[in-house]
Amino acid sequence: MHLAAHFPGVNSTTVWTDPRSRSQIDFASFEALARTAERGRFDFFFLAEGLRLREQKGLIHDLDVVGRPESLTLLNALAAVTDRLGLAATVNTTFNEPYELARRLATLDHLSGGRAGWNVVTSSDAFTGENFRRGGYLDRADRYTRAAEFVATARELWDSWTPPEPGRPDAPYGSPRPFAHSGPQFRIEGEFTVARPPQGHPVVIQAGDSDEGREFAAAAADVIFTRHGTLEAGRAFYADTKRRLATYGRKPADLKIMPGVTVVIGDTDSEAQERAAEIRGQQVSGQTALLAAEQIWGRDLSSYDPDGPLPAFDPDPDVRLAQGRVRHADPLAEAARWRALSEAKGLSLRGTVIETTTRQSFVGSPETVAEAFDTFVRTDAADGFILVPHLTPGGLDDVVDRVVPLLQERGVFRTEYAGTTLRSHLGLPHPVPKG
Amino acid sequence: MSATRALHLAAEIGGGPPGFDAAPYVELARLAERGALDFVTLRDSFGRPGPDALAVLARVAPATERVGLVPVVTTTHTEPFHVSSAVATLDWVSRGRAGWWVEVSATAAEARLFGRRPAAPAGELWREAGEVAEVAARLWDSWEDGAEIRDVSTGRFIDRDKLHYVDFEGTDFSVRGPAIVPRPPQGHPVTLVDIGADGDGPRARTAARHADAVLIRARRPEEAAAVAARLRAHAAAHGRAAGTPLVLAAFTIDLGDGEHPLEHGLVGAPHTTTGAGGPHYRGGPVDLAELIAGWHTAGAVDGFHLTPAEPRRDLERLVNGTVALLQHRSLFRTFHPGGTLREHLGLARPANQYASAGGTS
Ligand SMILES: Cc1cc2nc3c(=O)[nH]c(=O)nc-3n(C[C@H](O)[C@H](O)[C@H](O)COP(=O)(O)O)c2cc1C
Numbered sequence A: 001m002h003l004a005a006h007f008p009g010v011n012s013t014t015v016w017t018d019p020r021s022r023s024q025i026d027f028a029s030f031e032a033l034a035r036t037a038e039r040g041r042f043d044f045f046f047l048a049e050g051l052r053l054r055e056q057k058g059l060i061h062d063l064d065v066v067g068r069p070e071s072l073t074l075l076n077a078l079a080a081v082t083d084r085l086g087l088a089a090t091v092n093t094t095f096n097e098p099y100e101l102a103r104r105l106a107t108l109d110h111l112s113g114g115r116a117g118w119n120v121v122t123s124s125d126a127f128t129g130e131n132f133r134r135g136g137y138l139d140r141a142d143r144y145t146r147a148a149e150f151v152a153t154a155r156e157l158w159d160s161w162t163p164p165e166p167g168r169p170d171a172p173y174g175s176p177r178p179f180a181h182s183g184p185q186f187r188i189e190g191e192f193t194v195a196r197p198p199q200g201h202p203v204v205i206q207a208g209d210s211d212e213g214r215e216f217a218a219a220a221a222d223v224i225f226t227r228h229g230t231l232e233a234g235r236a237f238y239a240d241t242k243r244r245l246a247t248y249g250r251k252p253a254d255l256k257i258m259p260g261v262t263v264v265i266g267d268t269d270s271e272a273q274e275r276a277a278e279i280r281g282q283q284v285s286g287q288t289a290l291l292a293a294e295q296i297w298g299r300d301l302s303s304y305d306p307d308g309p310l311p312a313f314d315p316d317p318d319v320r321l322a323q324g325r326v327r328h329a330d331p332l333a334e335a336a337r338w339r340a341l342s343e344a345k346g347l348s349l350r351g352t353v354i355e356t357t358t359r360q361s362f363v364g365s366p367e368t369v370a371e372a373f374d375t376f377v378r379t380d381a382a383d384g385f386i387l388v389p390h391l392t393p394g395g396l397d398d399v400v401d402r403v404v405p406l407l408q409e410r411g412v413f414r415t416e417y418a419g420t421t422l423r424s425h426l427g428l429p430h431p432v433p434k435g
Numbered sequence B: 001m002s003a004t005r006a007l008h009l010a011a012e013i014g015g016g017p018p019g020f021d022a023a024p025y026v027e028l029a030r031l032a033e034r035g036a037l038d039f040v041t042l043r044d045s046f047g048r049p050g051p052d053a054l055a056v057l058a059r060v061a062p063a064t065e066r067v068g069l070v071p072v073v074t075t076t077h078t079e080p081f082h083v084s085s086a087v088a089t090l091d092w093v094s095r096g097r098a099g100w101w102v103e104v105s106a107t108a109a110e111a112r113l114f115g116r117r118p119a120a121p122a123g124e125l126w127r128e129a130g131e132v133a134e135v136a137a138r139l140w141d142s143w144e145d146g147a148e149i150r151d152v153s154t155g156r157f158i159d160r161d162k163l164h165y166v167d168f169e170g171t172d173f174s175v176r177g178p179a180i181v182p183r184p185p186q187g188h189p190v191t192l193v194d195i196g197a198d199g200d201g202p203r204a205r206t207a208a209r210h211a212d213a214v215l216i217r218a219r220r221p222e223e224a225a226a227v228a229a230r231l232r233a234h235a236a237a238h239g240r241a242a243g244t245p246l247v248l249a250a251f252t253i254d255l256g257d258g259e260h261p262l263e264h265g266l267v268g269a270p271h272t273t274t275g276a277g278g279p280h281y282r283g284g285p286v287d288l289a290e291l292i293a294g295w296h297t298a299g300a301v302d303g304f305h306l307t308p309a310e311p312r313r314d315l316e317r318l319v320n321g322t323v324a325l326l327q328h329r330s331l332f333r334t335f336h337p338g339g340t341l342r343e344h345l346g347l348a349r350p351a352n353q354y355a356s357a358g359g360t361s
Helices: A027-039 A071-081 A098-111 A140-158 A211-220 A231-248 A269-283 A286-297 A331-345 A349-357 A366-378 A394-409 A422-426 B022-034 B053-063 B080-093 B108-114 B122-141 B202-210 B221-237 B285-297 B311-328 B341-345
Strands: A002-007 A044-047 A086-092 A116-121 A179-182 A187-190 A203-207 A223-226 A256-261 A263-265 A362-364 A384-387 B008-012 B039-042 B068-074 B099-103 B148-151 B156-158 B190-196 B213-216 B246-254 B278-282 B303-308
Touching: A002 A027, A002 A256, A027 A044, A027 A071, A027 A394, A027 B053, A044 A071, A044 A116, A071 A086, A071 A098, A071 B022, A071 B053, A071 B080, A086 A098, A086 A203, A086 A422, A098 A116, A098 A140, A098 A187, A098 B053, A098 B108, A116 A140, A140 A179, A140 A211, A187 B108, A203 A211, A203 A422, A211 A231, A223 A231, A231 A256, A231 A366, A263 A269, A263 A366, A263 A394, A269 A349, A269 A362, A286 A331, A286 A349, A331 A349, A362 A366, A366 A384, A366 A394, B008 B246, B008 B311, B022 B039, B022 B053, B022 B311, B039 B053, B053 B068, B053 B080, B068 B080, B068 B190, B068 B341, B080 B099, B080 B122, B099 B122, B122 B202, B190 B202, B190 B341, B202 B221, B213 B221, B221 B246, B221 B285, B246 B311, B285 B303, B285 B311, B303 B311
Parallel strands: A002 A044, A002 A384, A044 A086, A086 A116, A116 A203, A203 A223, A223 A256, A256 A384, A263 A362, B008 B039, B008 B303, B039 B068, B068 B099, B099 B190, B190 B213, B213 B246, B246 B278, B246 B303
Antiparallel strands: A179 A187, B148 B156
């Protein structure tokens, strides 16, 4: 079983109103969570990325946690205060160039002694593009084309140094060989400035759920970060993505599937359920509920009572009020789903939002949660989990102190790191350079 | 200029063959910190072997406590938005000790690594570097201090009235903003520009407008004083305060041979050779202390940026020899009285260009 700790990015998961919630930007918070994860012998620490502050109705969204450090810089600093923990950054392929990013990732891999990971994301959003030289130039259809060529190019660069030779102490890192890449997205050539990374290639993670996204992951990724936190959805996703690997000459074990999940622990199952309900209430304030409904209905609902019923009218499917979010594919269908749920369970607008938008994957006593983790992994719903705490930096203390020991007792999770690199934690092969 | 102005010292910790392990960088930065140096720099370019300098200094940050950290960051092929986020983050992880040494990528070989645009002449590159410095400063200001309000009663994490679009339209790029990283601890991390021996060229024009500290290359104190005066006159024309920017004389130091007072050549000898790396001091730590004291008491410069010819050996001799002597003569501090790089340099935390005057909304 593989475990990772997520320090949430721009999000509405973090209960920042809780007095135990510390700074979301000071290094001390990141250091504390990373040290907890390492104490728990986790595979890696994970950071998301948002490149533009989100808006709704033309105004900057002010309810969520925002204001994040830049991931690679932060992870290099965390490399100084951790020894074994993998360090994974989400970095977009649309708003970066392969030479520079390959260099930054290879540098992190060197400075951390082989612990770097890269979550490849593919925003095509012109709204985000307004912060960048090229603007929103990429069609949705082209984003995975660019991502695939981007990752392939980065690997060409990482492969471009000869490995160090035993008899040559004058070149302890090997030496650069010229590279030339020519494809539809990039035509670049020269010499790469960073020696081959300790892992050969930093671990590549993919997050994105469409057919193209899954295909890209099957072809090129080492890990998938998914949203499928239930057993049934997890099994279906697992079977689908693992099946795709053969096409690319890869084995099922070459791609790890790790859903992003939340965990709420109590002394007993019922206590955990109570805490979970309380957390849900904190995550979805009245205003948050109204904004969530506006994203579907495409209309200003600020005069509505969040504790009252859903809007009686149907959404306008053509209006887009929110910028910088993944859009609901079909607002009419989504509204119908909400309405059915509200009627069936007698839920207010806010209650419906709580039901539909918050993911609470594992709730229970330490024993219950350990059993559920194990079941997921044993029955091919996941290879492990990326744990998203609702409190930072202390939100994974419970898991590390109370669940991890049970997993270790069961023999399904390591008690010590066997190797020093992220690849070795994940049981991934060390890539052999081409050419 | 009064000779009582504080002396500032900085050292480069790169040089030598490229290293990709963190340990030697950490060791050198700690050595510089022990000497109470204002900051260390790390050179970088897309065109020669070596790790990403900003990443290295981020790795160094938690392993040091006081010394300033100033990586070279280039502006030609990079995204200004990413640059401003990364430098702001270096300031966060170092708790206010970050700077950036602005450089450009001038060669065709570097341009081919990106395949985005051809190499451009220096005038164009430095005009763009100025635009990047400007948009970075705006992005750092785009979050007012205290924009994170955590107002439980209204559920608002941030006060959106304290966030600002920067709407920068440059010659070659535009940025909407606001930043995604809150305003860094120093407000603006320190901006450093190396103008070389050229007091009026494109580098100097950008530096006069945007730099907090400038490296110059001069062989004699009078020469240095003249360059500094010209630079500050340009800066004043941009409305910048008197004494801005700080001027540091840069030279390479080779302390390998012990005391050779006749060879160092930088004080008054007319025939000092100036290599590709600029003026070169060769001699002992004692004479180097003499040289530094002499230039500084003459009011020629605010301080020195020294690049060891051989990093470990020369930095050690610098700290244990030259710096110790300067401290003994009370010409240089023995500890860092403040916590941030701006405090070391005696630079105020900049006012926020977007903050509403008098606190009215
Ligand atoms: C679990 C998960 C996490 C994601 N995290 C990020 C992120 O941190 N930053 C980002 O820009 N996009 C993120 N994405 C968005 C994806 O990169 C992608 O743009 C989006 O999922 C749409 O792609 P798809 O159509 O393949 O699903 C994430 C997606 C998933 C499923």
